[in-house]
Amino acid sequence: MSGATTAALRVERLRFGYGGTTVLDGIDLAVAEGSFLALLGPSGSGKSTLLRLIAGLESPERGRVLAGNRPVAGPGVERAEVFQNYALFPWMRVVDNVAEGVRKARPGIARTAARARAADYLERVGLPGVAESYPFELSGGMQQRAAIARALALESPFLLMDEPFGALDPVNRARLQDLLVELWQGRAPRPTVVFVTHDVDEALLLADRVAVLGASPGRVIADFAVPFERPRSRAALFGDHRFHALRESIAEALDADTLARLAAA
Numbered sequence: 001m002s003g004a005t006t007a008a009l010r011v012e013r014l015r016f017g018y019g020g021t022t023v024l025d026g027i028d029l030a031v032a033e034g035s036f037l038a039l040l041g042p043s044g045s046g047k048s049t050l051l052r053l054i055a056g057l058e059s060p061e062r063g064r065v066l067a068g069n070r071p072v073a074g075p076g077v078e079r080a081e082v083f084q085n086y087a088l089f090p091w092m093r094v095v096d097n098v099a100e101g102v103r104k105a106r107p108g109i110a111r112t113a114a115r116a117r118a119a120d121y122l123e124r125v126g127l128p129g130v131a132e133s134y135p136f137e138l139s140g141g142m143q144q145r146a147a148i149a150r151a152l153a154l155e156s157p158f159l160l161m162d163e164p165f166g167a168l169d170p171v172n173r174a175r176l177q178d179l180l181v182e183l184w185q186g187r188a189p190r191p192t193v194v195f196v197t198h199d200v201d202e203a204l205l206l207a208d209r210v211a212v213l214g215a216s217p218g219r220v221i222a223d224f225a226v227p228f229e230r231p232r233s234r235a236a237l238f239g240d241h242r243f244h245a246l247r248e249s250i251a252e253a254l255d256a257d258t259l260a261r262l263a264a265a
């Protein structure tokens with residue numbers, strides 16, 4: 001496993017279930033500081049649940065999550081989150097949605113300073129001029145940009161993303177993928193990212209490493225380093241035989257898990 005000694009994030013022997021049904025069992029993961037991990041897996045394998053445990057929104061039954069060497073005991077601003085469905089407060093102007101996060105991360109910051117920082121991040125995600133709008137006035141792609149601005153404005157060492165582009169059309173999805181990588185690479189130090197997706201190509205485009213979860217119970221069944229240099233282009237990836245080989249290996253790992261489950265049923 002990579003980054004065992006410099007892991008910013010560690011999941012150790014983790015087990016978790018809902019109402020007596022085990023969802024995740026025996027999860028061990030070490031994510032190197034400043035790296036980008038994609039969590040891939042079939043529907044129901046527990047990707048979102050694992051992210052919620054890392055976020056501190058759920059507590060493990062066994063094992064633990066360590067973020068920056070500290071056990072995670074609940075949500076915290078050092079672990080910023082972006083979910084699939086924008087999750088902006090509808091009653092707040094866009095700038096205040098972002099500024100609210102800044103104020104949580106920096107208690108005591110003046111309201112005007114928080115709003116200025118929020119406006120700066122909205123500009124960075126390509127949303128100048130919408131600061132005073134309400135979320136309902138924005139398209140889905142724009143709302144998701146604003147949600148990303150809100151998470152990035154926290155300037156947290158961890159960025160936890162649960163299928164953040166899943167609800168977007170292909171053009172906006174590609175734009176936001178590029179934007180995310182650009183913003184992640186532009187930050188010093190880079191935040192450590194855990195990104196849930198069930199899109200293999202998205203994982204290989206974005207991540208340094210892909211952990212594949214199998215289902216029933218969810219556990220890591222394969223772990224691949226993604227070797228492509230950055231900046232990455234889709235055209236270069238599609239022309240690279242290693243991309244196709246990785247896709248194949250991931251599909252094989254998922255197929256083997258499905259067959260094993262069918263055989264056990």
Ligand SMILES: Nc1ncnc2c1ncn2[C@@H]1O[C@H](COP(=O)(O)OP(=O)(O)OP(=O)(O)O)[C@@H](O)[C@H]1O
Nearest residue numbers: 018019023041042043044045046047048049050198
């Ligand atoms: N709040 C909940 N209460 C009870 N069961 C839940 C809850 N949330 C998720 N589950 C169950 O836990 C399992 C894992 O769900 P989870 O959403 O983590 O999987 P996932 O891999 O993220 O799936 P998807 O790709 O469809 O989002 C599923 O069987 C799901 O039905």
